[in-house]
Amino acid sequence: MYELHFPVMLSECIEMLNIKPDGVYIDGTFGRGGHSREIAKRLRGGKLICIDRDNSAIEYGKENFSEFDNVEFIKGDFCNIPELVSEKVDGILLDLGVSSPQLDEAERGFSYMADGALDMRMDRMQKLSAYEVVNEWSFEELRRIISEYGEERYASKVASAIVRSRDKKEISGTLELVEIIKAALPGAALREKQHPAKRTFQGIRIAVNDELGEIERFLATLPDVLKSKGRAVIITFHSLEDRLVKHAFRIAEKPCTCPPSLPVCVCGKKPTLKVITNKPVLPGKDELDKNPRSRSAKVRVAEKI
Numbered sequence: 001m002y003e004l005h006f007p008v009m010l011s012e013c014i015e016m017l018n019i020k021p022d023g024v025y026i027d028g029t030f031g032r033g034g035h036s037r038e039i040a041k042r043l044r045g046g047k048l049i050c051i052d053r054d055n056s057a058i059e060y061g062k063e064n065f066s067e068f069d070n071v072e073f074i075k076g077d078f079c080n081i082p083e084l085v086s087e088k089v090d091g092i093l094l095d096l097g098v099s100s101p102q103l104d105e106a107e108r109g110f111s112y113m114a115d116g117a118l119d120m121r122m123d124r125m126q127k128l129s130a131y132e133v134v135n136e137w138s139f140e141e142l143r144r145i146i147s148e149y150g151e152e153r154y155a156s157k158v159a160s161a162i163v164r165s166r167d168k169k170e171i172s173g174t175l176e177l178v179e180i181i182k183a184a185l186p187g188a189a190l191r192e193k194q195h196p197a198k199r200t201f202q203g204i205r206i207a208v209n210d211e212l213g214e215i216e217r218f219l220a221t222l223p224d225v226l227k228s229k230g231r232a233v234i235i236t237f238h239s240l241e242d243r244l245v246k247h248a249f250r251i252a253e254k255p256c257t258c259p260p261s262l263p264v265c266v267c268g269k270k271p272t273l274k275v276i277t278n279k280p281v282l283p284g285k286d287e288l289d290k291n292p293r294s295r296s297a298k299v300r301v302a303e304k305i
């Protein structure tokens with residue numbers, strides 16, 4: 001088991017957070033604290049609040065961040081920041097998706113490379129797991145998540161293979177699911193460079209953890225959580241995540257709904273955020289060579305007005 005998670009676009013994110021030594025910051029996706037450690041090191045009199053919905057991440061942080069006296073840990077969802085943190089902050093970082101330790105621990109069920117139970121919950125207190133999604137969700141729901149979240153063009157074939165197989169016997173293991181997926185795919189798809197189960201696993205994982213819902217709820221409250229000039233730095237790995245961030249930032253920057261023909265605004269909606277990155281920041285060549293996980297990373301930054 002690898003404990004380490006290689007943090008994506010670390011120097012770019014730290015720079016774009018514009019850290020003030022006496023400021024208050026939130027890392028909403030602590031993981032193994034690669035980004036958090038660099039934030040904490042830059043604080044003098046300030047504070048870092050680390051949040052993760054996975055208790056093992058929080059335990060890791062409490063054990064491994066003892067040299068810092070300005071770091072707090074909260075187990076929770078970043079969409080609940082307004083309830084979890086009572087003060088406004090100078091910056092928030094989100095590095096979305098799963099961490100390497102979550103993927104590497106077979107029993108967590110995230111990996112299509114090792115045998116484990118169909119779980120995929122980031123928060124192991126959550127009721128819904130991949131087991132229910134795979135064994136209980138309708139064909140249409142399965143097809144939709146595999147197609148939309150997994151971007152699997154053979155989603156119908158995979159979903160119907162899952163339904164046929166579970167009609168005979170429940171599906172309980174990750175490698176069992178991998179075999180069902182492989183048998184459903186045409187030869188050309190099996191010969192692609194990507195693992196044939198990658199897209200289906202991604203679709204199921206996003207559904208189990210309601211990853212897009214979490215981002216939407218977070219973005220809705222973001223302007224209320226930041227102090228004036230406070231920044232949000234968000235790393236996404238999926239086009240649907242990036243679209244949500246881009247859209248929410250754009251609406252917060254230009255919320256006016258008045259027809260362009262009106263000489264002055266009458267809707268009364270005032271901008272709350274200023275977009276700092278008109279185009280997403282992408283990883284450089286060095287990072288792409290060193291860190292394969294960075295391949296689909298995009299960073300967007302906005303600042304509270």
Ligand SMILES: C[S@@+](CC[C@H](N)C(=O)[O-])C[C@H]1O[C@@H](n2cnc3c(N)ncnc32)[C@H](O)[C@@H]1O
Pocket residue numbers: 005006007008028029030031032033034035036051052053054057076077078079095096097098099100122214
């Ligand atoms: C990609 S990892 C973060 C890695 C971290 N930046 C590092 O350098 O170690 C994502 C982490 O965010 C957590 N996470 C994902 N969605 C979350 C949510 N909605 N609320 C809180 N934590 C979440 C996951 O449990 C995982 O530990």
